[in-house]
Structures are given as C-alpha cells and as structure tokens.
Amino acid sequence: MQGKADGTVPLPTLPATGRGPRTDAHLPRYNPAELEPKWQAIWAEQPDLYAAQHPGCGKPKYYVLEMLPYPSGQLHVGHVRNYAIGDALARHMWMRGYNVLHPMGWDAFGLPAENAALKNNTPPRDWTLANIAAMRRQMERLGLGYDWRREVTTCLPEYYRWNQWFFLKLYEKGLAYRKNSKVNWCPECATVLANEQVVNGCCWRHEETIVEQRELEQWFLRTTRYADELLRDLEKLEGWPEKVRTMQRNWIGRSEGALVDFTVLRPVENVAARRDDGYPVKLNLTETMLPDEDAAPEEAAPRISVFTTRIDTIYGATSLQLAPEHPLVTQFAAEDAELAKKVRDLLQEQKSAREMGELGSLEKNGFETGRFAANPFTGEPIPIWVANYVLMEYGTGAVMSVPAHDERDYEFARKYGLEMKIVVLPRPVNDADGQQKEPLLPYTEEDSLLINSGEYTGMGCGEAQRRMAAYAQEHGFGRASVTYRLKDWGISRQRYWGTPIPMIYCQTDGLVPVPEDQLPVLLPEKIEITQEGGSPLARVPEFARVTCPKCGRIARRETDTMDTFVDSSWYFYRYTDPRNSGAPFNSEVAEYWFPIDQYIGGVEHAILHLIYSRFWTKMMRDLGLVKNGEPAERLFTQGMVIRNGAKMSKSKGNIVSPDEMIARYGADTTRMYALFAAPPDRDLDWQEDGVAGVSRFLARVHRFAIQAIPLASEGRGERLPSDFTGLERRLIRKLHQTIGRLTDEFEGRWHFNTCIAGIMELVNELTGEESAILAGEVRPSVLYSLTRNLVLMLEAFAPYLAAELWALLGEDEALLRAPWPAYDAALAAEDIVQIPVQVNGKLRAVISVPTASEQEHLQTMALKEPKVQAALDGKELVKMILVPGKLVNFVAR
C-alpha cells in the first residue's frame, strides 16, 4: 500500500559482542544467525509449506491478508509489525486446521519510481523490480509464511491489463466518463489528485504542498452511484473498527433534505427601494415583478436552486447566499464592474487562506449583489448575497439563509445586520404565562414546532419538511433530495509509471475504447523521464500515435495513466487466481475464498483504499464477477509505529530498518519484539530497549528445551499419567492456563503482547524447576507434553526456533499441520486459591484455601488473620461479602 516514500537512518553501530554466553559451555547455544538461515533454506525447498490448498480439500477456508506494500526498496519496522500480526494469525489458523490463504504482493506503480529514475537515471521498471526482489528477501529472512506462488505485482502487464479490462467494462456501463472540471493539482507530483488524496488542502504525499485547482479534462469513475450502498453496507461491517466506519460515513456525507428553486427577480427599480429599516418591502410579486410566463425559454427568469436540510425553516429565509464561483454571480458580475471586483477580492482572500491552511478559521465575509429572488413559499423578495462560507463544491453552491435557525447564517447575519425571523419554537410554544417563548438564537432543535409559517404553522419540523417538499414538487419548484459529500473518483494521472488508460481519440469517431482483444495497452519501456509538465507518454510518438479501431485513420491514444489506487482496489481477488490469462480471476475460485476473513493494515487507508476497494467490489458484483458486495468480513487496523514522537517517514528521517536487528538478534526476536512491545491496535513508540529481553527469553527457551527434549522424547506418544506429582501438576496447570490464554486471544482480541508474556511466565516456571526436571523428577510423558505444547505455542511468534525444537522433538510432519493444543479446563484449574480478605474494602490479609471451600471455612480462616482481627477490633461486624473464588470483605462499623 502506498504511503510516503521511505528513507532510512542507520542504527547506531555497536561493537561486536565477541563472546557469547558461557554458562553451559558444553551446550550448543542459541545462535539465530546459524539456526535461522538453516531453516530458511529448508523452507525454500518446500514450496507447498505455506500454499493454500484446493477448494475441494475439505477444510474450512481462512483468508488472512495484510495490505500489500509499495516496493520502496526496504522494509521498515512498521511493515514488520503489520506482517508479524498477520503471520501469527495465519500460523495459528493453520494449526487450527484451516485451509489458509496468506498471500503477498506489490503495489508497484507510482511516482517514487519516476523520481528515482530522475535521480539515478534508472528505468522505473528496473528500479521497482530490484526493490521488490530486495524486499522479498527481507520478508523471507523474517520467516513470513506467504504463498509466494500467488505473488501479485501490479506493474506487470499480466496484472495491469485487467485494470484496463475493468476500465472498458466501466466505460460500457457508463461508470467511467470523461469531463472537464476543476481538479486538485499537486505541483510537486505534477499530477492530478483525487479528493481522497487531498489532506488539509495539501497533497497526501507532500504534507507541505498546497494543492491547486486546475481546470482539466479527466476520467472519472462514478463512485457516487454507489454512495448510498457504500453507506448502508457499513452497518453490516460489524467486524470493522467503529472508527473506520465513522470515517467512511463522514466521508460519504449523506444529507437528506430538499432542493428548492428561488426565482431571480428582474432588476426592477422599486424592488431596490428600501424601507426605513433597510429591508425590502413586501411586494405582490404577481403584479409587478414575476417574469413573463409566456416568455421564450431562453428569456425565462433564472432560478437559483438551493439545497437545504431544513426546508421547514423556509419562512424564516431572509436572504440567499451564493458561492463566489456560482455561475449566476459570474453573470451578475459581468454586468457590474464594482461587483466583479468584490468577487475577485473575495476569491483572492479565500485562495490565500487556503495557502495559509487557515480556510476553516476564515471569517465569514460577503456582500449584496443588489438583486433579489422570490421565496417560493411566501412570495417575498429576499436579497441575493455572495458569501465566502458557501462552497461551490457542495450541494448547489447556493444556500437559503435562515439566521434564526442556523449557526452559520446566524453568525453572518449578525455581522451584516440581516433580518432574523423566528419560525420554529421549542414545544410547547408558549411558556407557563401563555407568552410565546423567546428562544436563544440560533435555535436549531428539530424536535420543535413551526410558527409564522402560513399553513404549516403548528406542525412539527419533520412533518413540515415532508409536506413542504411535496408541495414544492407539485408546483415544480423543488423536491425532496439527498446530497452526498462523496465525489466521483478522478483517476487520470499525468504520469508515466501507471496503467495506461485504454482509450483512443479519433477525429472521426470521437472517443473509441481499445478493443478488448488488443489488451494490454503496454506501457512503453523506453522513455526518458524528465521534469517537464504534462503526461510523459504524450512525448512517446510510437505510443501516442495509433490507428482508430473503427475507421482505421490516424488517431491519438489517451496518454494519462490510472491512479495507483485502481491497482490496489481489487488485487486481493487476483491472489485467488493469480495466473489466469483469460480473466481477472475465476469467479468460482473467488467465491470460495471471499470475503477476506481478516484484513490487516494501517488506519491511514480508512478512506482511500478501503472505500475504493468497497466500490470496486460492488461494481464487480454488478458485472456478475463476484457474489458478495463487500470484500472483507473483518478489518484490523494496527497502530502506527512512532519514532521520536512522529510517524515513521522519510521526511522525518526516522525510518528504522529491521536489517540490523535481524543481524544482531535474529528474525524471531525482531518479530516477537514488534508484537511484545505493545498491543497491536495501539501506536508503538519504537525504542530498542526491550529487544534484549526477548532475545534472552528465546535463548532461555532454547537452553531449556535442548536439555529437556532428550528426556521428554522417551514419553513421546504416551498418555499423561492420572496421578500427577505436585510438581507435575503445577507445571501442567500453568501449561493449560497458557494454552487457554492464547486460544482466547487468537479468537479476536489479539493482544499478542500478553500472549508472549504468558509464554514467558510458563517458561519462567519451567526454568525455575530446571534442576528438578533434569534430575528426572518430571516423568517423560509429562515433560513431553510440556515441551511439545510450548513449541506449538511459540510457532506463531518465533517460527524459526519452533521449527528447530520441533525437529528435535522428532517430529517430521510440518509444525503448521500439527493441531493446536486443546485447552483442558480441568488441568488448568487451581486447587488452592489465594483469597484477599478486606475489611471495609481495604486489603488486610490474603488467605490460601482450597478452591471449593465452604463459606464458613472461608470466614473462619479469614477471621483468624491477626491483621483482620486488628482492623475489626472494637467494631461491630455488619455483614460479610463473599465472592466465590475472588475475595472476602467484612463490613464493620
């Protein structure tokens, strides 16, 4: 997944350790530098190890997926954390007997390759493929269990041809279209950005670069056609974090309301005449001002369409406010030089505010146009203003101003002394004295009643909204309507390193799609990357010049490429059928694997990738390619990895590469530390202080296991005895408590830090009894159970060490195919519990009693404690609270 380009700072170099641990010189020590490459080589010889099985294998399927990385050239520890989470889950699900699909790929198109080409004079393709090779080596070194035979690389023609294929389908369905519009332009990227890629008015890849508005002809995908469904289906995504669902809900921004047309009045002198108080007199429009109904259409009076969520307040509308870019404002300004200057000034002010990043805090500003429009409900003329708080991009670019019942209108009206009409009051409308209430303005509550609203007076707001919209529709000046904040997805990019858009411009035939059998439109490889503006492909004549598929005459190819978010919108379907050359994927196979059971990635894609891919899935469903309209059943957003108080990024210069850590401590330690340092959903401030502890822990496991396993092996295959010794009982109990803990966590909470802590506790218990165990005080069958299950639990977090110990245990089947140990509650149960004893809620003693002790026994034992007696001394015992197995509390006065 693409984010900011990566950079790296080296770790401080450390002097070589020289000598290793010496305690048990006769024992082979834990040496990951030797052990891990050995197993890596063995695994490399077993291509089926992590391979997903055929749908007919009889096992339930489990699709676990981490967001694919952009091949920047080097993994950083943020990636490691992400993949360690997914790999732990995948390994666990393998052991639980699932047919696991755990693939990996590369989001390989994008601007950094072009920047690198400029800098190093390397072709983007070579640079990208070299990076992929390097990062794949890092992933393999980390021991991540991916099915590499399903690897997907988005910059290769066998992948991007299907982007083109999809584009043609979208075009056929009217879901891809071309229009001239204002678009976001990042001067740094020298290309257009989608709305989703603009963050605080700046480019998502260049936080400091203000996005400009440019007028360009662009390709768009009709995401808005799915706006309602994208919103509604969020309700079904119960396995997604509420935060992400909320962000998407806000992004889609559905508002229910009504469109109302206000007729613009002719500039008649007497309308401009004012009453003494500055407001226009109420006129009878039918007589004096309404446009001639018999006029030819082109002479008909213009109408201003307004979107409002509060049509019920329309009797309180005292002006119309238009965005400065509104076409009607432009028209008025054309006839009025003074007005034109005011509009220019307002726009200039907005532009500089945007550049300062202060658009949100800009003071409300505006001016009158001198023209009036008729309120269609009252017939009253109201002045038309231009206001900077009205956005051309939202709704119709015009609002009716109801100062008494809207925050912004109120603020604006206060500033300019505009009239306020109260038309809504809290119920009941009259206070105790029978006086009409005086609400605090602006009064915006909708659970209220209308006043001063003609025939609607006395109605509730909701009812008035419905009736007024219906009335407007009957009389042809409005209707109920829904507006979205979501815009269509602009996918044209004036860049080289992306999927060519398969369209042709012919002078005779106009827009002609490239015929399906001519796909892929190959991206030319020989191209000089320069800093010039415009699409680089336009400068490649052999690419741009083409014959029209319809008429055979010379035509011009589309030279823009697609947004790389197209690539990542459907890549997870390709994993199910990665080598298919006749279709993007086989629908039946996809049907087996989908939806993704668990998707894992950073929250930074909550809007971008996760909305696009939901759109794409719904679109594919409508094409009949897939059945389900949602790609992922569950989503997990892991926390960011922070370093020196900032998210890791090249611009902050705080990237940490895992390489040195792997070299010093090994992959198992590196992965395990990434999981141990914090729960996966929380942000993690990367400090290396704790790494040594994890490394020591693994060394201790290793030391214990290589000594215990020879003894344990004698008990292989034997059943556990029914007559445990005290020591055996204690160790087996701890083992099963740990199994229970891990089993629970893998069910969904995923606090792997506590899982690892749990395994550490078990190992502490075992090494605490090391001499007794090695002296044979634990019978082989018990020791076998302890060591074997310990190894199974380590598999998800430290697969190299687990593999080594598994082999020592004499197992030859893959560890991943071994069943996850069954938790036995009886074995995990304590027979003696420590019960805290409180007096008036304060801890006074802890007593050890058999788990199933009677109440009287507990009370007797508790009262025997000297400190309890002291605390109760001279007081009357009021009652005793007894929580079985938990505590005893004496309440005394």
Place this chain on the structure above:
RNA sequence: GCGAAAGUGGCGGAAUUGGCAGACGCACCAGACUUAGGAUCUGGCGGGUAAAACCGUGGGGGUUCCAGUCCCCCCUUUCGCACCA
C-alpha cells in the same frame, strides 16, 4: 469548534466481567560465578516508614461493601472532521 481514542512505576506495558493495582519485559540496585563483563545465574525494585500505619492509576466530585474499570465536571495528548447548507 465538532467527534473519537487515550492518560497506570524511571520506561514499554498488565489487570478481558466492579473484586489482591503494577503480570511480563526493559532500565536500575545488590549478590554469585569470573582475569574481565554490555554474558549467565540469584535476589530486590510505586511512594513512604526502622518496621508498620498511611498514600498511590491526569485533576475534582459521585455511585458502591468494593472503582484503573461505572456516572458527572474539568485538564492534557493523539487521531479524524472542520464552514457539508
């Protein structure tokens, strides 16, 4: 401004349901082994005290036999949205 999440030892964090606050680890201190230690092992480690008492989960209030956990107000940090009509 609006919305969400978070705030616990020197540090990362634990306490899943209102029930022993600080699991596990880091750092630190002491000891053992050692020519040596950034290795290993043993012990200690919230504050306070000679030991207790007592105090302690951002601050203030509340509910309760019992509150890190529930309720109200406030503060701080992070994230998201920010004129959305």
